[in-house]
Amino acid sequence: LVTASVMAAPGAVVIAKILFPQTEKIDKTISVPREEVGQNVLDAISKGAYEGLKLAANVAIMLLVFVSFIKLFNIFLGWAGNIPIQDIGEVNSLSINELIAAKTKGFYSGLSLEYLLGQIFAPLMWLIGVPNEDLSVLGRLMGEKIIFTEFISFDNLKTLIRQEGAITYQKSVIMATFMLCGFANIASVGIQIGGIGSLAPNKRVFLSRYGMRALLGGTLASLLSATIIGAIA
Known part of the structure; x- marks a missing residue:
């Protein structure tokens, strides 16, 4: 993860310059009001602890909400997947859940958010060089990272690594580790606007305007x- 973080820094600068070209002179003047810093060391510590607590609480609430959302969404998808459909070439009608379970050889028990994300992001995984056998799995992890958080994706990656046969190649594990190392997700956009916006209220409009571009x-x-890393692994 340390290597991934170091590699991400220059890459982020390059991508940022492409998405948001610098066309004006940078204002290097920094002015922080004394009351924002604190009148003394104890005041500064208390202010910093309070602001840090707000950010930590924001992250915790986001995690709780999105984990709950996953469970709720999967309940509805599981119910919809039980609707029987006519399988092509078969006399007996099967449900969507049964077809998905058969297609994935039991890896997915039925229609779920994880399955949908895997199918949606699989082409993107193919473009970056992920082995064909692991396209759906890494696509699922990438989708979870963007829509939810990297914490959920890393936790699921840990589970998949321990699950025999879930990820075919070690190269895919390495690529997934580098791919998931970052805070680019929808929840972070909200944290960015709410958290950083409270620290710098005059930048709230700017953060709101370019939040999704920062996510991209x-x-x-x-x-x-x-x-x-996949090219040299």
């Missing part, structure tokens, strides 16, 4: 690192 840039930077 962070995602591309992580994919760039994964592509490079």
Whole structure:
């Protein structure tokens, strides 16, 4: 993860310059009001602890909400997947869940958010050089990272590594590690606007305007690192 973080820094600068070209002179003047810093050491510590607590609470609440959302969404998808359909070439009607379970050889028990994300992001994984056998799995992890958080994706990656046969190649594990190392997700956009916006209220409009572009840039930077490490792995 340390290597991934170091690699992501120059990649993020390159992607940022492409998405948001610098056309004006940079204002290097920094002015922080004394009351924002604190009147003394104890005041500064208390202010810093309070602001840090707000950010930590924001992250914790986001995780709780999105994990709950995954469970709720999968309940509805599982219910929809039980609707019987006519399988092509078969006399008996099968449900969507049964077809998915048969197609994935039991890796997915039925229609779920994880399955949908894997199918949606599989072409992107193919573009960065992920082995064909692991396209759906890494696509699922990438989708979870963007829509939810990297914490959920890393936790699921740990589970997949321990599950025999879930990920075919060690190269895919390495690429997934580099790909998931980053804070580019929808929840982070909200944290960025709410958290950083509270620290710098005059930048709240700027953060809101370019939040999704920052999400795209962070995602591309992580994919760039994964592509490079995949080429030499």
